[in-house]
Amino acid sequence: xxxxxxxxxxxxxxxxxxVRRAPQIISxxxxxxxxxNATGQRTAVPPGELDERDLQRRIAALxxxxxxxxxxxxxxxQQTRDLSDGLQVxxxxxxxxxxxxxxxxxxGVAAAILLW
Numbered sequence: 402x403x404x405x406x407x408x409x410x411x412x413x414x415x416x417x418x419x420v421r422r423a424p425q426i427i428s429x430x431x432x433x434x435x436x437x438n439a440t441g442q443r444t445a446v447p448p449g450e451l452d453e454r455d456l457q458r459r460i461a462a463l464x465x466x467x468x469x470x471x472x473x474x475x476x477x478x479q480q481t482r483d484l485s486d487g488l489q490v491x492x493x494x495x496x497x498x499x500x501x502x503x504x505x506x507x508x509g510v511a512a513a514i515l516l517w
Contacts (some may be wrong), residue, residue: 413488433469 451459 411485413491415484415487429473433473436469451490
């Protein structure tokens with residue numbers, strides 16, 4: 402039952418573009434993971450034991466991470482828009498092909514009727 406869905410995905414996903422951008426995707430995800438691991442290994446400290454400078458540093462790190470997440474989401478949104486545009490183009494081409502096929506079939510039937 403999932404086979405038709407997989408065949409649609411296999412044909413509609415721009416695999417060449419994904420393969421071409423794979424090193425960039427891997428590099429960006431590795432950098433995000435390294436930054437997260439570097440900043441995420443702190444132990445939890447009760448709020449009363451933090452000084453103002455440490456709080457400011459942690460807030461700056463959270464804001465930087467929030468900016469990185471926003472950039473990643475923007476890239477995902479752009480890729481989704483590109484995929485959507487590609488699917489719309491494919492749908493338009495499919496409609497055109499169906500119309501042309503119907504015209505060819507009608508012309509073939511008309512020719513067959515006229516030749517009999």
